[in-house]
Amino acid sequence: MSSTFLLLLGPALAFTATLVSLLLASNRNIQNYSTNLLLVLSGVATVISGIMGLLAAPIAITLPIGLPGLPGLPELPIHLRLDALAGFFLVVVGLLVAFVAIYSVGYIKSLQVGRSLTPLCVFMSLFILGMQGVVLADDSYAFMICWELMSVASYFLVVYEHEKEANHKAGFLYLLMAHLGGLLILSSFSILFVNGHSFEFAAMRTAVLTPFSASMVFLLAGLGFGMKAGLMPLHVWLPEAHPVAPSNASALMSGIMIKVAIYGFLRVVFDLVGLETSAWWWGGLVLAIGSSSVVGGVLFALQQHDLKRLLAYHSVENIGIIAIGIGLSMVFMHFGHPSLAALGLVAALYHTLNHALFKGLLFMGAGAVLHATHSSNMGDMGGLIRRMPITAALFLIGCLSISALPPFNGFVSEWLTFQAALMAPSLEGTPLSALIPFSAAMLALAGALTATCFIKVFGIVFQGTPRKPAAAEAHEVDRWMLMGMGGPALLCILLGLLPVYVIPLIAMVPKILIQNGQLESLVQNGWLWLTPISSERASYSPPIVMMAFILAGIIAFLMYRRGKPVRRAALWSCGHPHLNARMQYTATSFSQPLRHIFSDIYHPEEKNTRSDHGHHLLVKRVRYSVHIRDLVWDYLYIPIWHLMEWVVNGVGWLHKQRLQGYLTYIFVTLLVLMGFLI
Amino acid sequence: MNLFYLLLGIPLLSSGILAFVGHARLAAGLNIIAGMLTFFAALGLSFEVFEKGTILLYGQSFFLDAFNVFLVSLTAFVSTTTAIFSYSYMLNEKEKSRVSPKSLRLYHAMFQMFIFCMLLALTTNNLGVLWIALELATLTTVLLVSLYRTPKAISAAWKYFILCGVGIALALLGTILIFSTSSEVLGHSNDALSWTLLYQNAERLSPNVMSLAFVFIMVGYGTKVGLVPMHTWLSDAHAEGPTPISAVLSGLLLNVALYALVRCKVLVDIATKQNMAGELMIGFGLLSLIIASLMLHRQYDIKRMFSFSSIEHMGIMTVAFGIGSSLANFAALLHMTVHSLVKSGIFFTVGHAVQEMGTQSMTKIRGLIHHQPGIGWGLILGTIAIAGFPPFAVFASEFMLIAAALQTYPWIVGLILPSLVIAFAGLFRHLQPMVFGVPPEECEVVRVNMLPVYIHLGLALVLGLAMPEFLADWYNYAAIVLHGGAQ
Amino acid sequence: MSSELLKQVMSTAAALFLLTSFAMLAQRHMKALLRWLAIQGGLLAVTSALVAFGAEFPELYVSAILALILKGILIPWVLWKIIIHLGVHREVEPLVNIFATLLIGAGLVLFSFYVSLPIAEQSVLLTSNIIAIGLACVLISMLIMITRSKAITMVVGYLAMENALFFMAVSATYGIPLVVEIGVAFDVLIAGLIFSLFFFQIRKTFDSLNLKDMEIKQ
Amino acid sequence: MNLWICNILESIFLIGLAPLGGMALKKMKARLQNRRGPGFFQSYRDIAKLFSKEPILPNQASWIFRLAPYVIFIVTALAVLIVPVVLIPLPLSAAADVITLVGLLSIARFFTALGAMDTGTAFGGMGSSREMTLSALAEPAMLMGVFVLSMAAQSTDLSTMVAVMLKGNLGLQPSLVFALAAMLIVATAETGRIPVDNPATHLELTMVHEAMILEYSGRYLALIEWANQIKLLLFATLIINLFFPWGIAIEVSGASLLVGVMAWILKLLTLFGLLALMETTMAKMRIFRVPEVLGLAFLLAILGMLTHYILEVSV
Incomplete structure (x- = not known):
């Protein structure tokens, strides 16, 4: 009983934090403190239950919510299970949640006053709840719900400062890839379901897969989880979304959310499919x-x-x-x-x-x-x-x-x-x-x-x-x-x-x-x-x-103690009278040699502009800027996007006809269908 | 059977009364009350069906089984909430003098008339009457779509009228063909079109005639469902009519048309002893899903965009019904429910957003969350729900659909998944700038009633997260009734 | 009437009906189009009455009367009035060359015949191969709608389609149940009313009944 | 216990000898260039002088600037502790294997570069940028070169590796040739010798390591210089003991230790001779040619590994 309680404590506290942040929206300070301190507690509880999961025998519980009585299938309440794998990831999640929540107290205080904190607090709590849920879930339905909760909540964190266009562009890309990934994961679960005849992980574990379907599960799960984890050709959302999210959110997203994807991969491929059937x-x-x-x-x-x-x-x-x-x-x-x-x-x-x-x-x-x-x-x-x-x-x-x-x-x-x-x-x-x-x-x-x-x-x-x-x-x-x-x-x-x-x-x-x-x-x-x-x-x-x-x-x-005391002096400037901050190496200049060496990978777009006082030797100002594009964009995503735009334009043309044209569609459909009957 | 009288009587009667009520607030209030009463009647009936099973009324004229009584309650519920929404919406429109008092009277009368038609279509046992009711529903909505009398509205209504008219005429042809073979079995009388009797004797119907009939019914009712390529009326009708009408068109009328299609599909499948009808539906469903998803990218008008989303979702349901296993039917029914709830909820929000910004053009709507947070959050949450993110129940039904599809037709998953992603991308690329960002100068704060939206979204949430046991039993029962063909 | 005789009569009626459909497909003049529509309605009424008499289905007398009043007289008359009033009684502009249209129409008849072959083989109804003609008429009416550019011709096509449906119902199955028939007729009536309403609306808002002017740009 | 003491003594021996080693190389080079060169103990004198001087810190310098020299020296000294010089097995090489050795050296570099960045001068930035660029390529090459040996010896423990090499059954393996070539290139780069860097110059366009320590003075500079000399000796020892372990002592006894020391000195001098010869005959490369050479080293090491698989494991 107490272990069950402990297992549910972390998610329950995160959920309470959600409610509390909704209810106490009137006072920023109280909202901030109460939400984040609850989240700290939630993190601590998660760590404790995680350690318990590592040390003790697996615990499984079912919650009385979910989908009852699907046709021809066992009931589908929400199953939770804590084993060593889940336990380990709970520890990871809990540790960082606790620290980030402490950090958030100060961080949120420093945010500008005009903006409502409610979305930040609410979605932060939901995000954490989602991550805890993913790790604990023991059936594919609960897993997917928590997984997508995690995605959607973090999406709202990414677009928290939504006036900037970059933010919603990043958010769009992020949610799009999250959705695609979610669907891929869902289909990998579905293959397991078809073979195991149940949405529960327990049944999927015992399901016997043909090599082909096992490989399909591996590929789909790999793609889906890889998308969230940010593996190389699927990573493009990551460098867009993390910079624009509030820092406490990006700490969680980069720190643990992508690890939860690793968890999912391990759960599906190592646990449910099992490496014995691997190719x-x-x-x-x-x-x-x-x-x-x-x-x-x-x-x-x-x-x-x-x-x-x-x-x-x-x-x-x-x-x-x-x-x-x-x-x-x-x-x-x-x-x-x-x-x-x-x-x-x-x-x-x-x-x-x-x-x-x-x-x-x-x-x-x-x-x-x-x-x-x-x-x-x-x-x-x-x-x-x-x-x-x-x-x-x-x-x-x-x-x-x-x-x-x-x-x-x-x-x-x-x-x-x-x-x-x-x-x-x-x-x-x-x-x-x-x-x-x-x-x-x-x-x-x-x-x-x-x-x-x-x-x-x-x-x-x-x-x-x-x-x-x-x-x-x-x-x-x-x-x-x-x-x-x-x-x-x-x-x-x-x-x-x-x-x-x-x-x-x-x-x-x-x-x-x-x-x-x-x-x-x-x-x-x-x-x-x-x-x-x-x-x-x-x-x-x-x-x-x-x-x-x-x-x-x-x-x-x-x-050092025995040595002579040091003397401070001005930096030797090779005789130049005014050393200033702009003479320092910059981030761009620091990485210049590597940019040069790997220019085949970077394809740097360099731009030199100079203005002068009427003669090219009397330089007034030189500007150098360089832009590095992610190769994957140019060679993978943009062609796909162009292809889709092309198809969309074609379909759009079909919708620009006159009424007679639309009637013709119906007419032709009818003829074609009748033709099939002959 | 008093409840049944009430169910059909209240909308018919109130339609008559409302045609003469000129006072705007009073009429809108009466509209709500009528809706509520109908809903209570529907609830009572559904409990009766739940306890006693299928009910036949007036001989074989009307019947209520698990499938249609569930749609009856859904229809009554959504029409009630739409009436609530239309109260504030239409008053706003009246203040802006976009509608004349005369049109308002027409609106309220036709609204109830439309509800009546749909309830009639759902409860009748006669395929012919079903056709009549659907045609009548089309005619009433044609009047509603052209309510604003703008050139675009007239043009949209005309398009709607012609395309649906032709479509539904084809469905009549299909019905006649069914009658031509069933009258040989059941005699030349009303019985030969009675669904319950047809269902019992389906095996004796001529498979060839039934196949041909289904072709016409598929194209005919498919037009009404908005299946590609017969869907071209749908976006205009949704975009140009008053928003409450868009909500009920998307949320209810399409369902009823699909209901008609599914009823016929069950018959045809039994008669032809193969899944020809189902496969045809899968084909049309997939086509609708794919084309509508792509079209979502090319929209400039907010209501038009969401109408394409409706086509997409009708495609999903059609695919699920086409697969026809009990899990797929369960998924389809659940999807139908949630789509009605969420989509009408979205249209409510969209209606207010359009009033707030004074335009339907998506390039001009900006910063909804800033300006009126209720509308903005309603819209984005609704879209997230309709895009199939859990814990909203659209996800649950898509989840089951994919599982069911993998069981029977695995290859279609390869088409469904990309379409869902494309559809999501289409919705969100337009939605985000509208919801976020800085609102334009000229927008105004409007009176809103977000209660119906939140009720709908809340129900969708409950269905996805903790579906009540009795509802699941109910779906189950209906799924088995529909699965009858294979039993 | 013996069944053999009835069959012959029905075949003749079907042939005539097909003829009217083709006549409408070939028409350039609005007024002539309406005349043919009225003739078609009349033909429908006569066929119904014949079947009622021949097959001893008294119900069908009702539908014969309905058809005569509604389709033979009322609706063509209303449309006539409208075109006079709106001044659109001149030439119909076909979108596709008339000859080509007729060729397509002939193709459709052939197509319908093949489609209904399996039905004709199986069905015990004596009028069953008339289904092919009915089908052809429905398709030809759709062709009329597709190939003409004015709103009124579209309506005429639509009505011709309804006629073909009724003809099929009468000839293939001795009519559909009366309740349904009356309901359908009621719907058609309302549709006709709405049509007329629309013509005035369209005229008012677009200044033309040409469908080209009322496209919605997506 | 004896081993532990020997281990520490050996390291102190090497650390103490480092300035001399550096000077020996300089002397050889001078002789090759027909110069007399400085005295053998010049390095000790330099270090002693620097220690006694008052250190001057730039105004901007933060605590990192002051911490860095200590870290550099300590870490380099620690690295010495795990490398067998004249004796195996070393108990301390179990505490940190060859991967850790690379890690320790990269700490030293990390702090050198941080110290250079601290004052915000262009020279410091340039130096650390160049240094890190070169090491980014040199370090993996070194790691891969060592891995070839590790795989052959089935260990990453330096003592074990040397012991396995000493047994001689790995005498002539093609993979080791690749590894040796890679290691030689890496060592020149890591110790900042010609043709990669010229330790004897302060020409701003060519310097790498010197640019980073321009602002240091007094004992800070002494520590860095000393650490650098240790590093040179360390790399030399590593190469000769890994690839040519002949004569290294395998027990703690006076005779074998003496043979070990002698063998070490002999091999070292040979290597230094070669290095001096190379430094005399070659010119410094353009900075952007260096990465190509280091990339070559990296590739050589990978090739070595692949050859190890293809030719040696699968047999």
């Missing part, structure tokens, strides 16, 4: 898509000058890393290496958790910066480290984590992924074994490019001198926002240092998804060592690395 190319496809996302995401991220857009592209990259882990797991499973498959899955899940934390942190940081400078263009920032020292420090932790630098958490999960990839020789000459090193190479390339990208971000945004007056007058954000960012930052460090405590929990997931997927070796050598296969093979001990760090740090500190 050999499934894993390969996931690997290939993952690799393209990893590299594509980071390459396009590098060329962005909008901070949140850049972060959005990095989500594409990180989802790619997760996909590589999952793909490895699928490949290993198909070729009969369950424990390696478990390793790949653990790597993917660990990265899921890590990415949720550091991407949430970075988006919250971006929100703080945005709030301070009123711009998300990095070209308007600079020198914020002096005005916002704590935000800068927390943001730096996020940057280090996402760049996969030891001893932070991003490194651990990438390390595990590399370890799984390096086990490719055990596949022995299968067609995919050559693909895996290639994925590893892409992963390595992306890791280095990510570091480059975040040097750029941190350097341009926080360092140097302010480029705009707003940046010069920026001020530190309030305590709520700092607390909201502090939590994930702390966890980034802890998860980087103590993976050995976390991984046994995560390893509960492969235990239920992968038969014989045992991972004892991973942590068998005590709390200090992470050994994926065996200690001879590879090991990593973040605490020792950290201890060495600290030791060396102490020595350095002593040196």
Whole structure:
């Protein structure tokens, strides 16, 4: 009873938050505090129930709502179930929800007064409710309802500031792709339904699928969930929607919503279909898509000058890393290496958790910066480290984590992924074994490019001198926002240092998804060592690395104390009298070498304009601007759009006839139908 | 059987009375009361059917079974809420002097007359009377569509009149053909057109004649349903008439026409012992779905756009009825209900939005959420509901439809899914700028009554999230009745 | 009347009916068109009466009278008055060449014949292959509507279609039940009234009865 | 326990020797160019002098600027701890494998670049932009090169890898040739040697690493310079011990350690000789030619991996 209660507590609190924010709309402050504090509680409850799901036996409950008595089918109340997979994702969701809700208290306070908060609060709560519901759902109807609730609610968050045209364009694209994805997922469920004769997951699990329908389910689910997750050719909504949403919403969307899509994929492909029926190319496809996302995401991220857009592209990259882990797991499973498959899955899940934390942190940081400078263009920032020292420090932790630098958490999960990839020789000459090193190479390339990208971000945004007056007058954000960012930052460090405590929990997931997927070796050598296969093979001990760090740090500190005091002086300017902020490197100039190197991918549209004082040598002003278009747009989406417009025009012409023309349609239809009878 | 008297009597009587009531508020009020009384009668009847099963009245003249009594209550309900909406709407129109008192009298009288026709069409047991009632409904709505007497309205009404006239004449031909074979079985009398008797003796009807008859009925009633390519009247009629009429046309008349089609389809399927009629319906349904989805992209007029959305949804229902398994029938019935509720709700909002902005052109409507949040939110929530997002029940029915289609005709899913996405894109690309953004200068605040909208959307929500048990049983029962052909 | 004789009479009536349809299809003049419509209505009435007499269906006398009054006299007369009043009694402008139209009409007859073959083989009704003629007449009436550009010709086509329907009902099944028949006739009457109303409205708002002028631009 | 002490001593040995190593290279180069070159202990003198000087900070500099040199030095020193120099097995190389090594080096680079960005000068931005661009290509190439070895040795643990290589059953494998070529190119880039970068110049158009540390002075500069010299030695050690592990000590005994040290010095000098020769005969490349070379290294490493699969695993 109490476990049921706990399971429902998180969603119930989120639902209460929805109602409360509707009812208390009259007072902004009360509305803000009550909604967000309820959401914090909801997040905490979700984490607790998630941990319970990881540790305890699965719990299933049914709610007395839903579709009763469909013809020839069992009743369809809403089924919920908490198992290890759901539990893990509940922890991810709950953690970030709690932190973001704390952050939101401060963030919402700082929003402009003229705008109603109700849509923001209501849809935020519904969004969270939807995500919790997706993870808990145990029948396809409940799953789809929660899934679409999540999509629609987040759509309203994207268009919250709806006066700007960019916002509703992004919202449109987002909802369109969400709808398409939802329908694809729905059809994959429908195939399972036809074979399992019930909408319940329990029946779908036992359904026997033909190889063809199993592959169809895999493809449809992969496309549908991939669209939400933002895998490479399907990612286009992500860099549009995330920048325009309020920052707390984009933290949740990028931090956990795309992870919920990963959950859905795991649930359908690993759990419902089962990897036993998988075809050999499934894993390969996931690997290939993952690799393209990893590299594509980071390459396009590098060329962005909008901070949140850049972060959005990095989500594409990180989802790619997760996909590589999952793909490895699928490949290993198909070729009969369950424990390696478990390793790949653990790597993917660990990265899921890590990415949720550091991407949430970075988006919250971006929100703080945005709030301070009123711009998300990095070209308007600079020198914020002096005005916002704590935000800068927390943001730096996020940057280090996402760049996969030891001893932070991003490194651990990438390390595990590399370890799984390096086990490719055990596949022995299968067609995919050559693909895996290639994925590893892409992963390595992306890791280095990510570091480059975040040097750029941190350097341009926080360092140097302010480029705009707003940046010069920026001020530190309030305590709520700092607390909201502090939590994930702390966890980034802890998860980087103590993976050995976390991984046994995560390893509960492969235990239920992968038969014989045992991972004892991973942590068998005590709390200090992470050994994926065996200690001879590879090991990593973040605490020792950290201890060495600290030791060396102490020595350095002593040196520092003994050293001479420093003197401050003006920057040496090569004799130029007026150094100013505009002489700094900008985001565009920083990424110029890479733009040059990868110009075949970027197709940069460069524009140089110069004006002079009557003679071409007397230059008055030189302007350089560059625009990078997403390749996928040009080669995939725009042709599709053109094709559709063409068809639409044709159909439109059919509707521009005279009355006699319309009568002719009826007449001809009649004749044709009668002709069929002959 | 007093309730049945009331059901048909109230609309007929009030139509007569309202023709003479010149006082605008009084007439609108009476209209609402008449609607409510009819609705209560319908409710009473449906409980009776629920308890006792199919009821036959006056010999074989009228009958009520699960299928039609459900449509009767739906019709009565939506007509009541439409009457409520039309109260504020028509008063606004009158203030702007878009309608004369004389037209207003005509409007109220014809409104009730139209309700009467639909109830008659639904309850009659005679295929001939069904035809008469549908034709009469067309004629009354022709008058309503041309109510504003603008050139566009006249032109639209004329188009509606001719196309539906021809269409429904073809349906009469089909009916005659059915009669020609059934009179050999059931004798040359009214019985030979009585649906219950036909249904019992369907196996003895000539399959060849029934096939030919169904071709005519398909084209004929299909015109009225608004199936492509016979749909061309629909958008004009919706766009140019008063909005309450657009709401009932979309929400009710199309249903009734589809009802007629489905009744005949069941007969034909039994007679021909194959699913020829069903497959024909699937074909037309898919065509409507695809073409209407594409057409949604090319709209400039807000009411015209939503009328194409109606065509799209009638296509979905036609496909579902065409598939004909009990799950598909369940889906179709649910879709019919929710589409009526949501679409009429959308038309209510659209009506107010048009009054607020003073134009039907979508390029000029901007910033509804800013200006009158109730209208803006109503419109966007309604569109989200009609586009098939859960937890609104349109999703539930599409969900079941896709499952049912995969069971029997998997390939059509490949056509349904893209069309749904295209349709959604079409709706939303126009909707978003209207709802969001900054309102134009010249818009004015109008008196609105959003209650019917929220009732409709609320019902759609309840149906999707927690469908009451008795309603599900009811659909189930109706789905089995329709599935009779295969039993 | 013996069934053989009745069959012959009916066949003759059907042939005549088809002839009237073709005559209307070939007409250029509005007045002549209306005359043919009236003749067709009269023919319908006569056929009904013959069937009533021959097959001993007294009900059909009622429909014969209805047809005579409504279709033979009333509606053509009203339309006549209207065209005189509106001054549109001149030439009808066909959208398609008349000869081509006639050719299509002939094709339609052939088509209807093939369509109704399986029915004629199976049905026990003695008048069954008249269905082909009836079908052809319905299709030809639709052709009239499609190929003429004026509102009134459209109405004439529509009425011709109703006539063909009634003819089919009478000839193929000895008429439909009386209730239905009266209802249909009532509807047609109202339709006729609305038509007339419309002509004045259209005239008032568009200054022409030419359908070209009243297209709605999508 | 002995191993632990040896591990630490070995690292201190290498760290202490780093300035000398750098100077040895300089000296060789000078001799090849018919110059005498500075004295062997010039580097120690430089570092000592820098430590004793008063550091001057630009006004704009934030705490990152001051933190960076320490981080760079510490991280590089840590990297030394896990690389076998004269002895295997190293206990600490279990704490951090070769992937971590790459990670540690990239921390150093990360902070160098952040320090450069801190003052907001054009030089700093240029330096870090170039450095990060080059390393973005060099790092994956290095990782892939190491992976070829890891796959062959079935381990990412440096000690184990060296041990496996030492057993010699992997002596002549085609994949290793590719890996070695890749690693050599990467090492030149990572340590900022000609033809990628010229450590001896302050010409603004060509400098990469120097541009990043222009604003540093005093002990900060000393730490960075020292770390750089360590890095050079580290890379050299890594290459010679991974590809040519002959003579490395496999037990803690005086004799074998001595042989280990001698072998190491010998191999190191050979490598430095080659490097000096190369630096003398080649000119620095245009900055945009470098990525092509690094891309080549990356491709070589991938090819190495594929050859490993095609020729070695499937047999």
